[in-house]
Amino acid sequence: MAMLELAEGGQLYYEWIAEDSGAAGKPVLVFLHEGLGCTAMWKDFPARLCARTGCRGLMFDRRGYGQSVPLRTGRSVHYLHRYALEELPQMLALLDGRPYVVVGHSDGGSIALIHAADQPPGLLGVVTEAAHVFVEEVTLAGIREARAAYGAGKLRGLSRYHGDKTDQIFGAWADTWLRPAFSRWNIEYLLPSVACPVLALQGSGDQYGTEAQLRAIESQAPGARTAMLADCGHTPHLEQPEAVLAAISDFLQELEAK
Template sequence: MEQQGYLQIDEARLEYGWSGPGPTQAPTLVLLHEGLGCLAQWRDFPERLVAATGCGVFAYTRAGYGGSSPVTLPRPKDYVHREALGVLPQVLDAVGIETAVLIGHSDGGSIALIHAGGVYDPRVRGAVTMAAHVFVEDVTLAGIRAARVAWEQRGLRERLAKYHGDNVDCAFFGWNDTWLRADFADWNLEHYLPAIHVPLLVMQGIDDEYGTPRQVEAIAAQTGGPVDARLLENCAHNPVREQPEQVLGLIADFVHEVTGRAA
């Protein structure tokens, strides 16, 4: 990304990147990464979003991932709720964002939904989710167990270490162990949905190994504002990598609709 640095939020040092216009020049698209993600794993997506929308793109790495500060494990059951309600508002304040569209993948999508439903933030004009979860499904847990096997036997640790460095164990076990705990089975954020009144673009791959279309259906049925729900063909859990052109087109159209900004 064009500009990179660190933010101090509470006790954590969080890495961030920015591409495109600054917050006083155009709306800002705020990228929220998945449960094993970080700033670097967005690859060229921020620059492609700038080209497609004319907006600035800001991304940061949550504590416990990438080059940000580590966290103490185990993570609390409500770790995504704490991020959405406590950390994300401070991050938006720290970088001076004036008009925002949240764009979240997997855990990041869940964070976007909780923020949109749990924080009165007039800066946020809309939210995009990709493979977000609002409750736990059997297929979710099966996918997370398969990831544990890949970690132990198929080189997943080595692949993730390229992005997370010294945080690689913290990143993986903070996600994997938390979701597989017995007390996590009733994790749910549906009660935030009726309070969401900004427009949503909700995407999920038909072949998502971590969730079924019930996730999209629940969001569409319970959200208080307009929802554009899309199930993407030939796509599993990562729409950005598996259907990049379709995702960019859908986001560009959505951003234009909610901000009036065209590329």
């Protein structure tokens, strides 16, 4: 089991995809999971995307998730910035300077945009699925519903992925987003600094966000394009995998042509 030692202590679990078969000159695809996710919860999508595009892939469990170490302390309203600007760069050191594209889902998409706004060397592009750039009432309503379901004993399947960290990570996710101070969380001010191309995807039936998220990204990130996927909820890569594979593959081909 591959583990990365963090500078501040603790270890993060990571996996390479097609480590030895990725074509020379192609970017590494770095996958950032959702707010209750982990590497295993991507299912076979990363492997399918890497096989289709000829790219290597890297995915990992952030602190608190999956097979990585538990959270050390409670979360602040800036937790996504910390993942993007403190933890992610340590994982990217594994790339040894190879160019990369970040593929982020939900929280992972927001982290990807924060990371991109820092204009790191080697970043060629960003793909987001169901990313948030500000808090909507529909987001909070969806989280309240999820918290009630978890309290009623539902969603306990998460323990298969997070083990004895499940209560901690669910509470950190729900409690942080529902904290009154978090209602003012907003990263739109960063979008004009995202210099690389962005493909932002969202499901038309996303229970945690509306089209306003896509419009904000498209109007403020200079190189952004968006796509709304019909008959799709909050997890496009599992609900509409063929459409997502095609959209990302086309995006990567255009990056390579530049």
